[in-house]
Amino acid sequence: MAPLSAGVAPAAGTVTFDLAETTVRALNSELHSPSATCYQVLHPQGAHALAAGVHAPLTVDVRGHAGYYCAGMNDGAAITVHGNVGTGVAENMMSGVVRVRGDASQSAGATGHGGLLVIEGSASMRCGISMKGIDIVVGGDIGPMSAFMAQAGRLVVCGDAGDGLGDSIYEARVYVRGVVGGLGADCVEKELGPEHVAELAELLTAAGLEPTGAYAPARFRRYGSARRLYHFATHNSTAY
Amino acid sequence: MTELRPDPASLGLRESHTFDRATIAGIQRAAATGVYDIRGGGAKRRLPHFDDLLFLGASMSRYPLEGYRERCDTDVVLGDRNARFPLHLAIPVTIAGMSFGALSAPAKEALGRGASEVGTSTTTGDGGMTPEERGQSKHLVYQYLPSRYGMNPADLRKADAIEVVLGQGAKPGGGGMLLGQKISARVAAMRTLPAGIDQRSACRHPDWTGPDDLAIKILELREITDWEKPVYVKVGASRTYYDVKLAVASGADVVVVDGMQGGTAATQDVFIEHVGIPTLAAIPQAVQALRELGLHRKVQLIVSGGIRTGADVAKAMALGADAVAIGTAALVALGDNDPRHAGEYAALGSAAGFYDDYQDGRDPAGITTQDPELAARLDPVEGGRRLANYLRVLTMEAQTIARACGKSHLRNLEPEDLVALTIEAAAMARVPLAGTSWIPGQPASL
Numbered sequence: 001m002a003p004l005s006a007g008v009a010p011a012a013g014t015v016t017f018d019l020a021e022t023t024v025r026a027l028n029s030e031l032h033s034p035s036a037t038c039y040q041v042l043h044p045q046g047a048h049a050l051a052a053g054v055h056a057p058l059t060v061d062v063r064g065h066a067g068y069y070c071a072g073m074n075d076g077a078a079i080t081v082h083g084n085v086g087t088g089v090a091e092n093m094m095s096g097v098v099r100v101r102g103d104a105s106q107s108a109g110a111t112g113h114g115g116l117l118v119i120e121g122s123a124s125m126r127c128g129i130s131m132k133g134i135d136i137v138v139g140g141d142i143g144p145m146s147a148f149m150a151q152a153g154r155l156v157v158c159g160d161a162g163d164g165l166g167d168s169i170y171e172a173r174v175y176v177r178g179v180v181g182g183l184g185a186d187c188v189e190k191e192l193g194p195e196h197v198a199e200l201a202e203l204l205t206a207a208g209l210e211p212t213g214a215y216a217p218a219r220f221r222r223y224g225s226a227r228r229l230y231h232f233a234t235h236n237s238t239a240y
Numbered sequence: 241m242t243e244l245r246p247d248p249a250s251l252g253l254r255e256s257h258t259f260d261r262a263t264i265a266g267i268q269r270a271a272a273t274g275v276y277d278i279r280g281g282g283a284k285r286r287l288p289h290f291d292d293l294l295f296l297g298a299s300m301s302r303y304p305l306e307g308y309r310e311r312c313d314t315d316v317v318l319g320d321r322n323a324r325f326p327l328h329l330a331i332p333v334t335i336a337g338m339s340f341g342a343l344s345a346p347a348k349e350a351l352g353r354g355a356s357e358v359g360t361s362t363t364t365g366d367g368g369m370t371p372e373e374r375g376q377s378k379h380l381v382y383q384y385l386p387s388r389y390g391m392n393p394a395d396l397r398k399a400d401a402i403e404v405v406l407g408q409g410a411k412p413g414g415g416g417m418l419l420g421q422k423i424s425a426r427v428a429a430m431r432t433l434p435a436g437i438d439q440r441s442a443c444r445h446p447d448w449t450g451p452d453d454l455a456i457k458i459l460e461l462r463e464i465t466d467w468e469k470p471v472y473v474k475v476g477a478s479r480t481y482y483d484v485k486l487a488v489a490s491g492a493d494v495v496v497v498d499g500m501q502g503g504t505a506a507t508q509d510v511f512i513e514h515v516g517i518p519t520l521a522a523i524p525q526a527v528q529a530l531r532e533l534g535l536h537r538k539v540q541l542i543v544s545g546g547i548r549t550g551a552d553v554a555k556a557m558a559l560g561a562d563a564v565a566i567g568t569a570a571l572v573a574l575g576d577n578d579p580r581h582a583g584e585y586a587a588l589g590s591a592a593g594f595y596d597d598y599q600d601g602r603d604p605a606g607i608t609t610q611d612p613e614l615a616a617r618l619d620p621v622e623g624g625r626r627l628a629n630y631l632r633v634l635t636m637e638a639q640t641i642a643r644a645c646g647k648s649h650l651r652n653l654e655p656e657d658l659v660a661l662t663i664e665a666a667a668m669a670r671v672p673l674a675g676t677s678w679i680p681g682q683p684a685s686l
Contacts, residue, residue: 028463048456053393053464068453069460073393087456088447092391107447111388113432129446130388132432149442151432168440170433230437231420 010061014038019047027051031077034058046086051079057096068105071098074115090117093134106143109136112153118207125162128155131172137207144181147174156203158215166223170230174223175200177215186229192222266509277509278417280342280598280608281568282410282501282545287518289501289546290555292665293658294674297644305643312639313649316563318361318540319401319470319493322462326470326493327379327401330359331635332563332650333553335570336498336544337383337403337474339365341418341427341439342505342598343571344615345372346623347607350574352376353620354627358635363403363565366416366441368430369395376624381472384461386415386442389431393464401494402461403472404454406483407443409502409545412476412516415443417506422601424610454490462491472496477522477545478515484529488539496565497526499545503568505608506599519545519556521668527560536560537651550637557638558653559669566634573630574623575605 010016015036017027020043027041031054040061044050048067051060054077062070065083075094084102093112100108103121110126112134119127122140128147137156144162147155150172160178167184173196174187183189192200200220201211209215248255255261266277298304305312320326335355340348342365349372355362361379364370368390374380382399384391396402407413418427418439428435448457458471473487474496487495499519504512523543530536543556544565556564568576577585579592584604590597598608606617642650645657659674660666666673667680 024463025467029466032466049460049463052460055393068456069447072460073396073464075393087453088460091447092388092393094392094394110447111391113392126446130442132388148446149440170437230434232417232438 010040011038011059014040014061016040016042018042019044024049028053031056031058031060044083048086051077054079054096065102074098084121089119090115090134093117103140108138109134112136114153116203116206122159128153128172128174131155135203135206137203137209139207139209141178145184147172147187148184150174154199154203156200156207156220158209166225168229169223169225171225173199175203175217175220176223177220180221180223183223186226187223188226190222190224192217192220196222278419278506278599279509279512279596280503280505280507281512281596282503283513283516283518285513287501287546288520288662288664288668289518290520290552292520292661293555293669293671294661295551295554295558295641295645295657296659298646303646305646305648307640307643310643311648312643314635314639316540316651318542318563319472321470321493321538322467322491323401323470323493324466324468325400327361327381329361329379329563331631332360332557332561333547333631333634334360334381334542334563334565335362336502336565336567337363337365337381337405338567338571339367339418339505340370340373340430341365341367341389341422341610342608344606344609344618345370345426346615346618346620347571347574348373349376349620350618350623350627351570352380353624354570354573354631355379357624357628358631360631361400364399366390366418367427368392369398370430372620374398376620383474386445387431387440388446389433389439389441396461397465399465399469401470401472402465403474403496404458404461404492405474406445406487407476407478407498408474408504409476409498409500409516409519410504411507411511412478412500413443414507414511414515416441416504417599419506419599419601422599422610427610451486451490454487458491470494472542474498476500476502477517477519480517480522480525481529484526484541485533488530488533488535492539494540494542495526495530496542496544497522498565499543501546502544503571518668519543520665523556523559523561524668524670530560537562547634550634550639551641553634553638554641554650554653555658557650558657559655559671562651569630570627571607573627574607575618575626576603576607578605581605 038059044064046067050070052072055075058077060079062081067086069088071079076096080099090098091110093115095115099118104123107126108123109117117136120139125143127142131150131153133152141159145164147166151170155174157176163181164184166187197217200217204211316332318327356378363381381401420436470493472494473492475483477499500516540562543561581604603609606614658671
C-alpha cells in the first residue's frame with residue numbers, strides 16, 4: 001500500500017484539535033456532540049481513546065500516532081490515522097470506516113460488529129479476535145492467534161498470518177494471500193468459490209486495492225470453521 | 241400403602257464420609273456418561289459463612305435505637321469518585337448480573353420491576369441489554385464481559401453504570417458455556433452466533449491483558465460515555481486482597497467481590513465446588529486492601545455470594561461492604577425451586593429445593609429457560625412484586641439488627657458488632673471468637 005504520510009490537506013471547514021494545546025476529553029466531547037462534520041487531530045502523540053465512541057457520520061483525520069483503543073466503538077464515522085496505532089484500534093466498531101496508514105498493535109478490530117477496518121501496514125497478534133461482523137483488510141501481515149473465536153465478518157490478509165489462525169472460529173471468513181504459520185483448533189482451509197472471489201474483490205476494492213495482478217482474489221486462500229466444536233463433546237477433549 | 245424402609249443406620253450400615261451417596265452417584269454417572277457434571281448455582285458444600293457470625297446487640301455498654309420508631313437509613317451512593325452521575329440507591333441490596341439467555345425475558349423484566357420498586361439496581365449479563373430489562377429498570381448496570389456478546393455503544397450509553405467483569409465467584413478464572421438448548425433465535429441474534437450451538441464465553445477479555453491495560457480500557461469506557469457513569473470492576477473471590485488493589489489501581493469506582501457461593505447459569509460442578517474462596521473470607525481481604533489505599537468508603541465495595549437474609553446483609557456491611565448483590569436468592573423470590581412444581585422437578589430427575597440444572601433450559605418455573613411456553617409461566621409483574629417484597633424484608637431485617645446495635649444507618653455497622661461461632665469463621669472474618677477476645681492470627685487483646 002501507499003507509504004506512510006501525513007495525509008492530504010484538510011478540507012475547508014475542518015475543525016482542528018491540536019492535542020499539544022487541548023485534551024482528549026475536549027476532543028471526544030466535541031465528537032460526541034459535533035458542531036461540524038470534518039475534524040483533524042494534530043499532535044496525538046500516542047494518546048489513548050482518540051475519537052472513541054463517535055456515533056455520527058463524521059470525518060476525522062488523526063495526523064500522527066495513536067495509542068490504545070483509537071476509534072473504539074466507532075459507529076458511523078470515517079476515521080483515518082496517519083500513523084501507527086496501539087492496542088484495540090476500532091474495537092467493537094458498529095459501522096463506519098477506520099483506516100490506519102501505518103501498523104497496528106494487538107487486538108485490532110476486536111469484537112467489531114460492523115464497518116470496515118483497513119490497516120495499510122501490518123497488525124500484531126489477536127487481530128480480529130472475537131469479531132462479530134466487522135470486515136478487516138490488512139495490507140501486511142498479522143500476528144498469532146488472530147481471528148480467535150471470530151464469530152462473523154471477513155478478515156483479509158494480504159501478507160502472512162501467524163500461528164493459531166482462526167482458533168475456535170465460528171462463522172467468520174478469513175482470506176490470506178501469504179503463508180499461514182498454523183491453523184488453530186477447528187479452523188480449516190476451504191474452497192475459494194466464485195462467491196468468495198466476488199466478496200474478496202469487493203473487500204479489496206473497498207480498502208483501496210485493485211483486485212487484479214498481485215491482489216487478484218485467486219492468489220488468496222480461504223479459511224473458516226470446520227464446525228466440529230460447535231457442540232461440547234468429551235471426545236473432543238484433546239482438541240480444546 | 242407406603243412401604244416403610246428401615247433406616248440403614250439402624251441395620252448397622254455406615255455411610256462413608258469420603259464416599260458418601262452423592263459422591264458414589266457422581267462416580268457412577270461419570271462412568272456411565274463420560275461427561276462431567278455441569279450445573280447452575282453456587283457452591284453447595286458446607287462453608288464458613290455468615291451463619292457462623294453473631295451480632296452483639298446493645299445492652300449496658302452500647303445504646304440501642306428504638307425499633308419501629310427511630311430512623312435507620314439504608315441508602316447508598318455508588319461510584320462518586322469519578323462519575324458525573326453516581327448511583328444513589330434507596331437500599332444497599334442490588335441485583336447481580338444474570339444474562340438474558342441464562343434467564344428468560346420475563347425473568348429479566350421481573351428483576352427490573354422488583355428492583356425499581358424498592359429503588360435499587362439490577363444488572364445485565366452476558367448477551368447484552370434487553371429492552372424489557374432497560375424499560376423496567378430504574379437503575380441498570382451494564383456488564384462489560386470478555387465475550388462482548390451483544391455489546392454495543394448505544395446500550396452502553398443507556399446504562400446507569402458499567403461493570404467490567406473479570407470473573408465471578410462460582411468460577412474465578414473460568415469463562416462460560418451457554419448450551420445450545422438455550423440458544424433461541426433471539427439469543428443467537430443478540431450474540432451474533434448460529435442458533436442451537438453451544439456458546440462459549442471467553443475467560444479473558446480480548447483487548448486487554450493486565451491491570452495496566454485495564455486502566456486504559458476504563459479510560460476508554462469513560463471517554464465513550466463522557467465520564468457520566470460509574471465504572472465497577474467485578475472479581476471472583478480468590479486472591480481478593482491483590483485483585484482489589486489492582487482493580488482500584490486500574491480506576492474502578494466500585495469493586496464487586498463475588499464469593500464462591502455466588503451462582504452461575506452453567507459451569508462444571510468441580511469448578512463451582514473447588515475453585516475460589518468463601519464470601520466470608522473475601523470481605524476482610526477486600527476491606528484491608530481498600531483501607532491500605534485510603535479508599536474504603538470512597539471506592540465502594542459490593543459483596544455477593546450467599547446473601548439470603550437481612551442478617552447476611554447486615555453482616556456483610558458490618559465487615560465493611562457498602563452494599564451487597566443477590567442472584568440466586570432473587571431467582572428463588574421469583575419462584576425458582578417452588579414446591580408447586582414438585583412433579584415437574586421429579587420428572588427432570590430433581591426436586592424442589594435441589595433443582596440446579598439451569599443449563600438445560602427446562603426450568604418449570606420459567607426463569608432459567610428460553611422455551612416460550614415455560615417462560616410464559618412467569619408473570620413479570622407478579623415476579624417483580626415478589627422480588628420487591630423480598631428486598632423489603634431483607635432491608636427491614638438488616639435495619640432491625642442495626643438498630644439493636646445502636647446504628648442509625650446500615651453503613652455504620654462495624655466489625656466490632658460481630659463475633660464468630662467457629663475458629664474458622666473468626667480467622668476468616670477477623671472478628672473474635674464469641675466469648676473471647678481471640679482473633680486467630682492476630683495478637684490477643686482485651
